[in-house]
Each structure stands twice: as structure tokens, then as C-alpha cells.
Amino acid sequence: MNATMKEKILVTGGAGFIGTHVVQKLLETKDNVHIVILDNFSVGKADSFMPVCTDTKRLDIVKGDVRDEKILDEVLSGITTVYHLAAVVGVDRVISMPQETWDVEVNGTKMLIEKCIQHKVKRFFLASSSECYGEYSPGSLPMKESDYIMPNTNYGKAKYECEKVCEQYNRGGNISCVAARYFNVYGKLQSFNGYVIPNMVVQALNNEPIKIYGHGDQLRDFMYIDDTVDATIKLTESELTGVYNIGSGKCMSIKSIAETIIKLADSDSMIVHVPIRRPTDIESKLSDNAKIRESINWELRHDINAGLKETINSYRRYLNECNCNMRTSG
Numbered sequence: 476m477n478a479t480m481k482e483k484i485l486v487t488g489g490a491g492f493i494g495t496h497v498v499q500k501l502l503e504t505k506d507n508v509h510i511v512i513l514d515n516f517s518v519g520k521a522d523s524f525m526p527v528c529t530d531t532k533r534l535d536i537v538k539g540d541v542r543d544e545k546i547l548d549e550v551l552s553g554i555t556t557v558y559h560l561a562a563v564v565g566v567d568r569v570i571s572m573p574q575e576t577w578d579v580e581v582n583g584t585k586m587l588i589e590k591c592i593q594h595k596v597k598r599f600f601l602a603s604s605s606e607c608y609g610e611y612s613p614g615s616l617p618m619k620e621s622d623y624i625m626p627n628t629n630y631g632k633a634k635y636e637c638e639k640v641c642e643q644y645n646r647g648g649n650i651s652c653v654a655a656r657y658f659n660v661y662g663k664l665q666s667f668n669g670y671v672i673p674n675m676v677v678q679a680l681n682n683e684p685i686k687i688y689g690h691g692d693q694l695r696d697f698m699y700i701d702d703t704v705d706a707t708i709k710l711t712e713s714e715l716t717g718v719y720n721i722g723s724g725k726c727m728s729i730k731s732i733a734e735t736i737i738k739l740a741d742s743d744s745m746i747v748h749v750p751i752r753r754p755t756d757i758e759s760k761l762s763d764n765a766k767i768r769e770s771i772n773w774e775l776r777h778d779i780n781a782g783l784k785e786t787i788n789s790y791r792r793y794l795n796e797c798n799c800n801m802r803t804s805g
């Protein structure tokens with residue numbers, strides 16, 4: 476590519492939480508990049524870019540579905556790299572739309588990769604999930620890419636199927652695919668689709684009771700958005716293929732997270748326990764992130780306190796700026 480030619484990158488689901496930050500980071504760090512976002516706006520919103528993207532001349536936002544062949548032909552023209560983040564996400568949405576979840580994930584990913592090959596795309600990143608691992612006893616943690624795994628949710632099964640699809644196309648040799656198993660990503664601009672941290676932060680800032688589903692001893696591996704984006708871009712820009720955990724490698728109980736948020740937000744909120752939403756909820760999660768740390772130049776920069784402080788401040792600013800009462804449904 477000569478110096479005046481722009482590299483064209485497609486980000487599916489680019490109006491969503493992680494996608495917005497990936498797009499912002501790519502625009503900030505690369506002068507010669509042009510980004511195309513494909514999103515059906517079922518969750519993401521075009522105006523979520525307002526607070527973060529200062530340079531939108533190098534950005535095209537296309538409303539459409541990843542399963543729409545005609546739109547794929549349009550948006551893939553000239554693209555060299557695809558970040559595939561579009562998916563039905565969030566506990567409530569996944570439970571209420573099992574068929575759509577499977578169809579968007581599995582059929583959407585297959586069609587997208589086939590179209591990528593037709594359009595000579597070189598590199599494909601798949602956003603997969605720690606839900607692929609299924610149930611682990613706390614004694615057998617952390618979760619490692621080489622473990623024998625058995626997903627136990629529709630969403631986890633669909634993500635695992637997508638990873639297998641990527642592997643199959645890698646063997647074909649016409650495209651290079653890499654998949655990342657995200658654990659619990661959190662940070663500024665995350666919506667409330669059943670996500671633990673945004674719900675708790677808003678409840679804390681409103682001094683309302685903080686809801687915990689079940690006993691609260693469930694362990695989770697929370698990773699701040701900026702670290703997630705850094706790992707995502709570095710992994711995609713490498714030549715690695717296969718599956719990589721993108722997690723902090725540290726875990727915390729849901730109860731401790733609530734207590735920490737109350738403390739950091741200087742809130743009067745009380746903790747209340749409510750029944751769990753789905754019996755297959757994974758009890759505990761913790762990533763082994765040695766594979767990605769040892770393969771690319773990546774390290775965690777935000778511990779949970781630093782990440783939560785940034786998150787609380789961003790929601791506080793947002794509430795002050797829009798002078799509104801933000802309410803959670805969860």
C-alpha cells in the first residue's frame with residue numbers, strides 16, 4: 476500500500492459498546508485508515524459517537540444486517556480487515572431471542588466470512604466469549620484455551636460454533652481468522668442490557684438499592700474497555716490465528732464489586748439479593764491470559780479500582796451533562 480492509499484477496515488456492530496471504542500482507537504492511532512461501520516442499530520446508536528469521535532470524515536456508518544448479502548457486497552468493497560463484533564448480546568436479549576441469537580451469530584458469521592473471501596479481505600477478527608467454556612467449578616479455574624469445553628447456553632454454543640467456522644476457513648487458506656474470548660468487559664458508554672457494572676454504578680449514583688442476582692459469591696473476570704480494545708487491535712494486527720482469551724486474569728465476587736462501587740461512588744446504596752435470572756448462569760469465571768500476553772506485546776493497564784473510577788466518573792459526568800435521571804431496568 477502506498478503512503479496516500481487509505482487502509483479500509485469494516486467494523487460490524489461498530490455502534491455497540493466495544494465497537495465504538497475500537498473505531499475510536501483506530502481513528503485516533505492511524506492517519507491512513509478509513510472505517511466503515513455496519514450495524515443494524517438494534518442496540519447501538521449512531522449518536523454514541525458524538526462524545527468520542529472527533530474525526531468522523533474518515534468514517535462511514537451503514538445501517539444494515541450482517542446477514543444481508545447485498546449490503547455486505549457494498550460495505551466490503553476495498554476492505555482489508557474486518558472486526559466482527561455484531562451479535563445479539565446481553566442476558567435478557569439472548570434469553571428472549573434464542574433463534575435470532577443463533578442465526579445472527581452462526582449464519583451471519585458464515586455468510587460474512589464467505590463474502591470476505593470473495594472480496595479478498597485478508598484478516599478477520601471474531602468477537603467470541605468466555606460463555607464458550609460452560610460450567611467450571613471454582614477449583615478448576617482459570618479457564619484456558621486448551622481446556623476441553625462444553626458451552627451450556629445458546630449464546631455460548633453459538634459463539635463456539637463461530638470459532639469452529641473460523642478454524643475451518645483458516646484451513647482453507649484464503650483468509651486469516653483470529654477469535655478472542657472476551658470475559659466481562661466494562662467501562663464508559665456501556666448500555667444497561669443486563670450488564671452488571673453499569674447497572675450497579677447507576678444505582679449507586681442514584682443512592683438506590685443495588686440488586687445482586689443470587690448469593691453474590693459468583694466470581695467474574697472484569698476487564699476495562701481500554702485494555703480490551705488494546706488487546707483486540709494488537710491481536711488483529713498480528714498474524715496469529717486460533718482462539719485467545721481476552722481477560723484480566725483476575726476475578727472478584729459480584730458482592731465485592733457492589734461493595735467497591737458503593738465505596739468509590741461515595742454512595743448510600745444498600746445491597747439487596749434477588750433470584751437469579753437463568754439457571755444456566757455460569758457460577759464463576761476467570762481467564763488464564765498467558766497465551767495472549769506471551770504472543771503479543773500486550774499487558775493489563777487498569778486494575779479494577781482504576782477501571783471502576785473511570786467508569787463511575789464517566790457516568791457521573793453524563794448524568795450531570797444531560798441533567799437527567801438515569802434509571803436501570805435490572
Ligand SMILES: NC(=O)c1ccc[n+]([C@@H]2O[C@H](COP(=O)([O-])OP(=O)(O)OC[C@H]3O[C@@H](n4cnc5c(N)ncnc54)[C@H](O)[C@@H]3O)[C@@H](O)[C@H]2O)c1
Pocket residue numbers: 487488489490491492493494513514515516517518519520539540541542559560561562563564579583602603604605656657658659660661666
Ligand atoms: N461486552 C462484553 O462483556 C462481551 C463479553 C463477551 C463477548 N462479547 C462480544 O463482543 C461483541 C461486542 O459486544 P458489545 O458488548 O459491544 O455488545 P453491543 O450489544 O453493545 O454491540 C453489538 C452491536 O451489534 C449490533 N447488531 C446486533 N445484531 C446485528 C445484526 N444482525 N447486524 C448488524 N448489527 C447487529 C447491535 O446494534 C450493537 O450495536 C459481541 O460479539 C459480543 O458477543 C462481549
